Amino acid sequence: MEGYRSFFLSPGSPYLLAFGFTFGVTLAAAFLAILVGYSLALFVKIRRPKWTKFLIAILRLPLFTPYLIASFMWWTLLYPKGYVPMLLKQAFGSSIPMTNDLLGIGIILCAMWMKFSVAFNIMHSQFQMIDPDLEAAARNLGANTWQVIKRVYFPLTLYGALSSGVIIFLSVFIAFSIAFVHGASWPRFLSMLIYRDAVERGEWLMGYVISVIYVAVALLISSLYIRILASQERRRIA
Amino acid sequence: MKTWRRQVFNGLIIGVIFIYILAPMAMLVMYAFAEKWYAWHWWAPQQLGLRWFKDPMLAGEIRRAFLYSYSIAIIVTGITLAITFCAGYVLGTKRFAAQNVVDQIANLPLAFPAIVLGVALLPIYGRIGLLRTFGGIVLVHMVGAIPYALRAIVGSFRAIPSELEEAARNLGAGKLAVLYRIYFPLTRPGLIAGAIFAFTWSLNEFVLTLLLGFPTIFTLPVNISQYMGEYFLSPQRAAVLGLFLLVPTLVLLMIMEKYLTPEAMAGGIG
Numbered sequence: 412m413e414g415y416r417s418f419f420l421s422p423g424s425p426y427l428l429a430f431g432f433t434f435g436v437t438l439a440a441a442f443l444a445i446l447v448g449y450s451l452a453l454f455v456k457i458r459r460p461k462w463t464k465f466l467i468a469i470l471r472l473p474l475f476t477p478y479l480i481a482s483f484m485w486w487t488l489l490y491p492k493g494y495v496p497m498l499l500k501q502a503f504g505s506s507i508p509m510t511n512d513l514l515g516i517g518i519i520l521c522a523m524w525m526k527f528s529v530a531f532n533i534m535h536s537q538f539q540m541i542d543p544d545l546e547a548a549a550r551n552l553g554a555n556t557w558q559v560i561k562r563v564y565f566p567l568t569l570y571g572a573l574s575s576g577v578i579i580f581l582s583v584f585i586a587f588s589i590a591f592v593h594g595a596s597w598p599r600f601l602s603m604l605i606y607r608d609a610v611e612r613g614e615w616l617m618g619y620v621i622s623v624i625y626v627a628v629a630l631l632i633s634s635l636y637i638r639i640l641a642s643q644e645r646r647r648i649a
Numbered sequence: 650m651k652t653w654r655r656q657v658f659n660g661l662i663i664g665v666i667f668i669y670i671l672a673p674m675a676m677l678v679m680y681a682f683a684e685k686w687y688a689w690h691w692w693a694p695q696q697l698g699l700r701w702f703k704d705p706m707l708a709g710e711i712r713r714a715f716l717y718s719y720s721i722a723i724i725v726t727g728i729t730l731a732i733t734f735c736a737g738y739v740l741g742t743k744r745f746a747a748q749n750v751v752d753q754i755a756n757l758p759l760a761f762p763a764i765v766l767g768v769a770l771l772p773i774y775g776r777i778g779l780l781r782t783f784g785g786i787v788l789v790h791m792v793g794a795i796p797y798a799l800r801a802i803v804g805s806f807r808a809i810p811s812e813l814e815e816a817a818r819n820l821g822a823g824k825l826a827v828l829y830r831i832y833f834p835l836t837r838p839g840l841i842a843g844a845i846f847a848f849t850w851s852l853n854e855f856v857l858t859l860l861l862g863f864p865t866i867f868t869l870p871v872n873i874s875q876y877m878g879e880y881f882l883s884p885q886r887a888a889v890l891g892l893f894l895l896v897p898t899l900v901l902l903m904i905m906e907k908y909l910t911p912e913a914m915a916g917g918i919g
Contacts, residue, residue, distance in 0.1 A: 451666065460659045468903070472670055475902040477853035479870045480891045483877060484673035487680055487884060494676070497691050524673065585762035587856040592877060602764045602856075609768045610860065622765040633760035 448530025517593030741806025805839025
């Protein structure tokens with residue numbers, strides 16, 4: 412159990428710190444991805460803009476982009492001489508580090524771009540499945556757009572939002588390429604910590620201990636996903 | 650007035666979406682074609698051209714990485730389809746005890762961090778002589794490709810009414826004939842979706858190839874990573890290689906989009 416003691420009980424455990432960093436950054440990325448994906452699906456549902464098909468095709472592009480390439484594309488935007496820091500510098504006179512930074516800004520922005528498309532896809536199909544009579548009934552009773560969103564759309568798409576949130580969280584949590592390109596030197600993303608300990612330093616014990624904890628958390632999240640899907644299915648049948 | 654305001658708002662939102670999605674891709678293209686880009690002129694390259702595409706250092710590497718990436722992806726797709734077609738038939742048409750358990754186990758790699766799989770396989774591969782071999786990489790790519798392909802194919806099998814098989818059997822068709830004449834044509838959309846997933850997954854796989862194949866097996870993603878700070882930093886070279894990986898992936902997936910369901914796409918292909 413020596414490795415587990417080091418992970419959980421060593422003073423100021425760097426492993427716990429890395430775990431907290433990974434969890435927090437992933438949570439932020441998943442939340443923002445859901446927020447953007449949900450809002451865009453709602454926009455398409457309510458506004459029905461022209462060229463919806465073309466817009467949806469564009470919205471799916473991040474989904475088809477390989478992780479490593481997407482990470483690199485965002486790196487070119489966020490590294491100190493990239494457009495984003497340079498524009499911030501021009502506007503405010505200074506800029507904060509946006510890649511390989513302590514707050515994981517690079518990981519969050521890149522993961523959000525890659526994953527909001529997943530949320531959009533799932534939510535778009537959820538919105539398509541809503542019976543139009545429900546909205547018509549609410550409108551006949553005098554509901555305005557915000558009330559329809561709050562009382563009809565939101566309750567009916569809640570499980571979809573939750574399941575897409577969990578699946579996005581899981582895919583960012585276990586990702587390697589994003590952390591490989593944007594990961595801070597410290598605290599490290601868990602996947603990079605395993606890579607450093609096992610492959611670069613040859614500390615196989617810690618590499619395997621982190622791996623076991625990593626897999627346990629990932630499986631826990633997947634079981635949560637399966638439970639949400641099962642509840643969604645039960646609700647649909649009911 | 651209200652319609653006008655609505656159209657402006659719609660246009661504004663769509664404009665922001667386009668910029669948000671396409672700006673990173675535009676950067677990749679700009680870096681690939683930027684022959685001269687000095688720091689003081691940060692907003693645009695001074696000279697565009699094909700210099701990096703003709704770079705002698707890249708020329709040999711692109712050929713080698715292309716050969717490895719695409720030959721591995723084609724072999725992985727072929728074997729994965731053969732396995733998942735048989736597995737899909739059993740999982741999608743038969744009822745047996747522990748079916749749920751088998752289903753869950755088949756999906757397990759989807760929730761398994763690739764780095765953990767790589768670290769776990771590293772000593773095993775070393776011991777059995779698969780480390781840094783072509784066969785070893787094909788094998789490990791299949792571990793990742795099979796669950797994606799299986800999900801698409803099992804769904805296709807489940808959508809076929811069992812009466813079709815019964816009717817064919819009553820008319821004297823053997824098991825192989827049923828598979829070939831009934832299931833194969835009817836599961837084609839699932840097979841195509843499965844093939845796309847297996848192919849793109851293998852083509853874009855990075856960490857397992859880095860751990861178990863590098864430096865002998867040199868695929869495009871591994872090659873790109875070498876220009877992103879692993880050895881030295883050369884964004885232009887990385888961008889050129891990135892285009893060689895991104896464009897075929899996007900074209901293939903856009904052409905085949907009608908076969909890809911939202912559920913199947915949820916995991917992405919990175």
